[in-house]
Amino acid sequence: MANYLHSLRRRRRERRAELPVRGTGDQRVAVIGLGRFGYSLANELMHRGWDVLGLDTDTRLVQKYSDALTHTAVADCTDGEALRQLGVHEFTSAVVAIGTDVEASILVSSNLLEAKVPNIWAKAVSRQHGQILERLGVHHVVLPEHEAGERVAHLVTGRMLDFIEFDDDYALVKTVAPDIVTGMPLGRSQVRSKYGVTVVGVKRPGEDFTYATAETVVQKGDVIVVTGKTHTVESFAELG
Known part of the structure; x- marks a missing residue:
């Protein structure tokens, strides 16, 4: 020894x-x-x-x-x-x-x-x-197995492309933008006040992710990253 x-x-x-x-x-x-x-x-x-x-x-x-x-x-x-x-x-x-x-x-x-x-x-x-x-x-x-299982369950059962849950019932989700937020600036769509989530990033097909601002106009088919309470981001991702 x-x-x-x-x-x-x-x-x-x-x-x-x-x-x-x-x-x-x-x-x-x-x-x-x-x-x-x-x-x-x-x-x-x-x-x-x-x-x-x-x-x-x-x-x-x-x-x-x-x-x-x-x-x-x-x-x-x-x-x-x-x-x-x-x-x-x-x-x-x-x-x-x-x-x-x-x-x-x-x-x-x-x-x-x-x-x-x-x-x-x-x-x-x-x-x-x-x-x-x-x-x-x-x-x-x-708890890697439990956390992985919960994450995959969210992906299998919904429209989410990725899901990460943090402490205090807070989550970050990647999903295809619902129609209700497309075609107008995010500030005007009032996503935060209506649905309780914040859009933090947008990705158009063939382009890189960019930070979202109140002036960002989300287009149909864009992938967005949103944050908020777990139940609110789950509900938002299911709006279609």
Whole structure:
């Protein structure tokens, strides 16, 4: 273990020297759990210039991704001492990307909180799991399967081309412009006062998206991006 730790610290220093300078923030993150979600996240962070430490109990997965990620190690992160030896307590960000083992997810999250890692993200496999993580004090809880399912349901059942829901029942939707807003400036159509949504972008066939203003005239067949309360943007997208 001592030789490994020495090698890991040396490779971290060498890797950080190669990375582009991107502001003053710490660009190190530990991703714990290298399943499909964990590896996809770790790989994307790598492409964004982050120094990624990928950890998993599965030797096969660690070997599989050892060349793709900055650093990898086989480790049981339910053991707080293992995290300490790997230096995870020195990181400013960590992601618990463990899949179906809820007990392991909770134990690892507890260890990271005890180590006072400033930014902890954790994947939840159910709303109950997410509530437990939030009660522990995890800073950010994500439910990728549930969120993806809800998003696809909106796309399948309506005229929406894309749907993103945020906290506080607020959503952003891409949809084909309903006839009621075409052929006149947005300011005159009174979209906000009548329907409770704001048109923030317009895209004509063959053109790029542009910001919408009160003077923008939406034409039939245009794709628009609207924001507002979830139920209002859903109703607006169904106007046809």
